[in-house]
Amino acid sequence: MVEIFYYTYVIIVGLLIGSFLNVCICRIPKGESIVTPSSHCVKCDHKLKWFELIPVFSYLFLKGKCRKCGEKISLRYALVEMLTALIFVILFHKYGIEKIGDFIAAAFFMSVMIVVFFIDLEHMIIPNGVVVTGIIGGMAAGIYSAFINPLEIYGDDKWWNPFLGAVIGFGVLLLIALLGYLVYRTEDVMGGGDIKIFAPIGLFLGWKMALMTFFISVILAGIVSVILILLKIKDRKSGIPFGPFIVAGTFLTYLFGWDLLNWYIERVFG
Ligand SMILES: [Zn+2]
Structure with missing residues (x-):
């Protein structure tokens, strides 16, 4: 009841x-x-x-x-x-109510990400104010996890996990943007907002699930882009914002990220 x-x-x-x-x-x-x-x-x-x-x-x-x-x-x-x-x-x-801290952290971050989804879809930008809100919330989540109750999504109770997540998330995306620039001589491969939003993703999801979010977003973006090009809704040249895929990837990672990682590890190493 x-x-x-x-x-x-x-x-x-x-x-x-x-x-x-x-x-x-x-x-x-x-x-x-x-x-x-x-x-x-x-x-x-x-x-x-x-x-x-x-x-x-x-x-x-x-x-x-x-x-x-x-x-x-x-x-x-x-x-x-x-x-x-x-x-x-x-x-x-x-x-559930037993893990209310996990719920509040995830609900807060997904709220930020809903704003990212719709603004990026319409304007192809991720505003800095939104990223900063995510970073402040993510630091609060990291502190809550370290001192009060470890958040499940981090996968361990190391206090530095979310902070390493921010560095790795941001770093990996920056690296890809730099490689994209070197190879294609264009900044279109990865937008600035896409790079920055991985800092709060790392803080909220920890370093392992931040990487998982990245993989899932790339796969989603690939599948949807192919469909949009095949249906001739978009052509290869018109840009498709990456932000909405990052948001969908984040939500899927919250739900299935660890199951997916464990399944993969079992397949490959087990
Ligand atoms: Zn009116």
């Missing part, structure tokens, strides 16, 4: 945080404050009342339009809210 209470709570918190992530996704690329002014229609500036701010439900109730001017509200708002709640539920299912 108490489980239902937990899950209801996780869903509500997920929807509300998703609503805040929408504000971040809209305003950060424009260089606007994420605190003021309060939410308003992008066309007519109509200030949203409380009943127009309820995640998902307001979107349905308003039939996807501004109440004042009738401007279409992007379906993305409701989508981000539902996606955030869904990711929170899946993470809570994995960790």
Whole structure:
């Protein structure tokens, strides 16, 4: 019975945080404050009342339009809210109340990564403010793990694991970018934001799972790029942002990273 209470709570918190992530996704690329002014229609500036701010439900109730001017509200708002709640539920299912520290760390980082996903998809950038938020959160996770309760994702209780993760994650990506530059004479192989985001990935997931995240993202990006080129949605020249694959790779690593690594080790060495 108490489980239902937990899950209801996780869903509500997920929807509300998703609503805040929408504000971040809209305003950060424009260089606007994420605190003021309060939410308003992008066309007519109509200030949203409380009943127009309820995640998902307001979107349905308003039939996807501004109440004042009738401007279409992007379906993305409701989508981000539902996606955030869904990711929170899946993470809570994995960790449960017994590993609440692991859950909060993962939910926090995936929230940051949802912002990365949508901003990079639209603007092909990963803003520094988002990376710094991830780094601060990741350091807090590392400190929590060292002094209070070791986080499961690190795979050991060495205090330096997440910090080594940041160095290795950042370092590997930087190396690939440098090689890409030397071989192809272009900076397109790996964007600056893609390199930087691996610092918080290392802090939150530890060095082993940071590398796993990298492998999974590259494989995902490869598969999806081939499909997009075959379907002629993208051609070889038009860029496909790598950020969204890193975000998907991070989530998959949270869920399956260790199982995958153990399976691989057993296959190769066992
Ligand atoms: Zn309006």
